[in-house]
Amino acid sequence: MQSRRSSLIEAIANTAIGYLVAVAAQAVILPAFGIVASAGQHLGIAACFTAFSLARSYAMRRLFNRRT
Template identity: 40%
Template sequence: MSLVEVVTNALIGFVTSVPVNFVLLPLFGAPVKLGASMGITLAFTVVSVVRSYLVRRFFAVHIKRFAAWCQKIHDDFAALEHLT
């Protein structure tokens, strides 16, 4: 489901970014045709999909381990409070 969410988000981004690139790039001195705007947007969309998917999978795998580590630190500090 992570991949479905990431691809859906990227498709929405692609549809909105093509006209934005087409309008904004010339304002920054880079005149661009519609086909070039679509190509630029497609390249960034592919990078975005891969990046988003990898980040989601990383957190899905490591979040439980991180939460357990945080709980251990909390428990260690709570044990120290009882010493005073």
């Protein structure tokens, strides 16, 4: 069984990588839809989604860990 601390560390590492991918993807995808954003805006948007992703990932890990 994975400890809460290990779950949190895994979720943070996974989300950090996701953050970098999200920023890069936004830089390509948003302009394709006619949305222009500055580098700072890309970082801010990705940070918002990253916070939600981190919470979701941690909660799901704990839920599945509880079931086993």
